[in-house]
Amino acid sequence: MLDWMNWTPPVAIFFASIVAILMAMTVWEIVSPCTERKGFLPIATTRGDRLFIGLLSAAYIHLAFLAVSEVSLWIALAVSVLWLLILLRWG
Amino acid sequence: MRKESRSRGIGITIFIVLLLTPIYWLVNMSFKTNREILSGLTLWPREFTLDNYVVIFTDPSWYSGYINSMIYVLMNMAITLTVALPAAYAFSRYRFLGDKHLFFWLLSNRMAPPAVFLLPFFQLYSSIGLFDTHIAVALAHCLFNVPLAVWILEGFMSGVPREYDEMAYIDGYSFPRFFVKIFMPMIGSGIGVTAFFIFMFSWVELLLARTLTSVDAQPIAAIMTRTIGASGIDWGVLAAAGVLTILPGVLVVWFVRNHVARGFALGRV
């Protein structure tokens, strides 16, 4: 019945890691609830907000790499992860 | 002040006349014969005829389109209201883990272009054997109607003070009984307006409705586009079909006229 979805391993890994991140964030939130704070972003954010901003900008970083350069996407991934960590810590 | 209000009245009258002119043209045309339509411009029907409407009401391939549209719109209304009412209550009354993100995720579905979901919807409903059924269209329209309904209802519910809920619980009401007996009547106008919006967006949508149906559940909108493709367009019948699609909306808006403005603001004023 799920034939038409044409699952491939890379996409499965991608969604599995998203789910894993969401579950980790949930557990983290239960263990130590976070409060809104103001970092270098123009608005006060919670951890979840910063994660969302990070993931969305990661998508755009990948697209930008694809659009203008031929370099491997692993570099884009590295940049995205680094940016995500910066956001979560100081954003 | 009097002079100002007169110029305002003139302004709004001009705007509404301009707004209604294209619709008048459609109505005008639906009462003309094709010979008159094509022979030149007439501001009102010279040879008044009801033939165009007779064609629609006697040909099953035309009138079944209206029935199909009505069926899936009503199904969609029932499903949407059933799931959206409790969810909107939760959003308006409680803070819970991930509430803001969940709300945004719901909204993002209202904003997602239906074209993006066209292909997978087609595959999904084909694979579970629901292609060309009313329920498939009703479920597909939930994609944008459920978020909208939650959004509007949440706005209306936030206007009801919490104290009512607490009083009811002290009086020994259980949650379901409180919700149905006390809370729902209190936001009755909000529910009416929400139903109106669900009706409206499901009624006017064409892309998904057309893609997910072929014969048995084809909406009136799709039947009309098919006619446009035919050589030698029957303008009179097309205009009559158009007029008939406007009528249900006008009838429905009459019932919610006093609350519709607030509904358009998603209950947020």
Next chain:
Amino acid sequence: MRKVPDNRAWWLVLPVLLLVALSALVPLMTVVNYSVQDIFGPGNAYFVGTEWFRDVLRDERLQESLLRQFGFSAAVLAIEIPLGIGVALMMPRSGVKASLCLILLAIPLLIPWNVVGTIWQIFARGDIGLFGWGLNELGLDYNYTGNPMDAWLTVLLMDVWHWTPLVALLCYSGLRAIPDAFYQAAEIDRASRWAVFRYIQLPRLRNVLVIAVLLRFMDSFMIYTEPFVLTGGGPGSSTTFLSQTLTTLAVGQFDLGRAAAFSLVYFLIVLLVSWLFFTAITHMDRDR
């Protein structure tokens, strides 16, 4: 409103979650799967990585349709928002006249989108339509099926006709929420008409205006049915907007991989813009 922290509220949200997950998450996952493969049929697909994305992002036809789309949405907002505010200010404040205005204004919103296209298809024709005939009589060379500029302007005019009432109704409901005492105070102060608008009415309109801009941007960004019926995207590709390009790819040419990659890019743009708007709204709710 004071909200009570209670995670049991999740049970109330669960039905919505399941329903929307079925109709949004499953398709989204499918689109992602399609976007990285070349699909010839069920069980006959090759993994191509990000080739489709590279393709789509560098495809000039798609870039043009994206630019056209942004231009159209910007024009729609620039016309409909001020016009809608103006109409709302002119509407009677109460009584039978106000109800009548509301209903008449709401009519264009209740017309199925393809019928909106049909109405304008007829209305703007040079031979049988009042509008096209009138313009030609005035000596203007107007033909929306042949001239790209005319076609584009007709689609824009149609959208203004169709959706300005929504902006007007939103603003009207915002104005209605202003207590009469505010106006009386302004009259005592002999405030000018402009001062009343600038310092009393406009601040109260802020919330509804954000909703109006949000809805109008989103809906104009995914416009499909009306131009499809009116012009079929032509002449040339002057009125081919994003949704139509996508629909042609997916259903017309059955180019699944490319269509899926394109869908995702499209979705990401919409997601970013709607997040910006949503953040703006929630922060305003808090300031209030």
